């Protein structure tokens with residue numbers, strides 16, 4: 001039986017005054033049942049799922065073994081990721097130097113943590129038990145299993161850097177998450193947060209089939225303006241915002257559009273692992289990134305005193 005949905009007020013400004021953006025969105029990615037509404041707050045512009053699946057029930061919408069981040073990467077994709085991570089690693093060194101405590105929230109199988117150099121004290125938190133066990137077994141990082149909203153971190157720990165890549169949109173409250181992130185840091189500590197950008201060409205092109213909408217697993221989708229407001233409210237300064245240049249969400253959008261129409265052969269063709277398709281969409285995704293209109297952005301924040 002499907003869980004009863006819950007009505008929520010806007011997480012950013014607290015108002016209960018919204019307009020529909022997409023109604024009756026179904027899950028053409030993993031095929032879970034239900035139809036969901038996405039709304040925009042008339043007070044602050046936050047885009048969010050309302051009504052939503054209660055956080056205690058949302059695990060039902062991640063069918064076991066089907067959610068991409070927990071699956072073993074094929075070697076070519078992993079090699080590409082390592083190539084991208086070289087730049088991320090240089091950025092981390094520029095941010096906190098070559099030592100310090102780093103926490104990755106949502107570390108999945110620990111691939112990124114394991115790519116970091118030995119000078120850091122590494123910590124990971126991962127809600128999926130299997131992925132957490134794999135990450136812990138690799139031995140480089142202290143890995144806990146749990147959800148960010150419920151997990152109690154050792155009180156003596158303060159992190160120099162906390163990384164959240166595609167995590168924020170899954171959390172029941174971004175506001176509560178920012179409150180917790182503030183407590184986990186200290187004056188001058190950094191946050192690197194990658195999440196989906198609603199003000200993107202991909203969203204405008206694909207609408208309800210936009211890959212990053214991902215209802216009902218994503219509770220909210222931010223824009224640069226709403227992200228900046230969360231940061232300001234919680235005493236973080238924005239050091240930089242960068243827009244991704246990867247073609248994933250162009251291809252993902254076509255895949256979802258095709259699956260919703262049962263065009264399964266086409267859907268299989270439009271797959272990020274199809275190198276020819278990825279190459280074909282690269283010019284467009286590079287342009288979207290350069291114009292700051294791609295569907296994923298990364299904020300680097302510094303905690304104020």
Ligand SMILES: [Zn+2]
Pocket residue numbers: 010011012013014015041042043044045046
């Ligand atoms: Zn609002």
